[in-house]
Amino acid sequence: MNLVFLGPPGAGKGTQAEVVCKHFDLKHISTGDLLREVVKNKSLMGEKVKEFMDKGLLVPDEIVVQIVSEEIKKNRKGFVLDGFPRNLAQAEFLNNSLSSLNICLDRVLNFVTSPEKIIERLSGRRICPKCQAIYHIKNMPPLKEGICDKCGSSLLQRDDDKEETIRERLKVYTQLSQPLIEYYRKKGILVDVNGDLEVQVLFEVIKGILQS
C-alpha cells in the first residue's frame, strides 16, 4: 500500500503517519527528516541540500523528488509520504518517477482542519532551549508553568509557533495545495479526512478507508 498524506502543519498527519505505518507495516517517509538525514551523510547530494538549508531557502523540487524517489526505491515495503508533494510540480515529478519504478499510489488522504484548531495546537507548543523537550500548555503542560521538567530551564515559544506566523503559513499552504488536491481528486484517489478528530478516533476512520 502506497499512500500520501496531505495537510497543513499542525493537522496531525505526522502522528497519523506513524500510527498507520506501525499498524500496516509501511515505511514512514517524512521529507523533513529525510532531508536532515541526507545532510548528515555528507554526500555530494548532502552538501547541495545543506547549502540551501543554510541560506534558509527551500530545497528545489527536482532535488527533493530525487531524494524521495531514492528512498522509495530502497524500500521494499509500502510507504506513507508525509509532507510531500507540497505543490503540483512535485506531484508531477513524483508521478513520473513512480511510473518509471512501476509503483502506483493507492490513496491520498487529505487532512482537513479548521485554522482555529491548528492555531490551538501549534500556538500552545513550548520548547526547552536547553534540552529540546517539547510541551503543550494544554495537552502536555510542564509540572511548573513555563519551566522544563527535565532541566529546569525557562520554556520558549518558537517564532514558527506564533499565531501570526501560523496564519501566514496556512495561507501559503492553502494556495499551494489547492491545485495539488484537485490533481489527486481527478485521479480518483483522494479522500478527505477530518483532522480535528482525536488521534485514536481518526485512526479508526483511516483504517476503515484503507481496508475498504
Ligand SMILES: [Zn+2]
Ligand atoms: Zn529542558
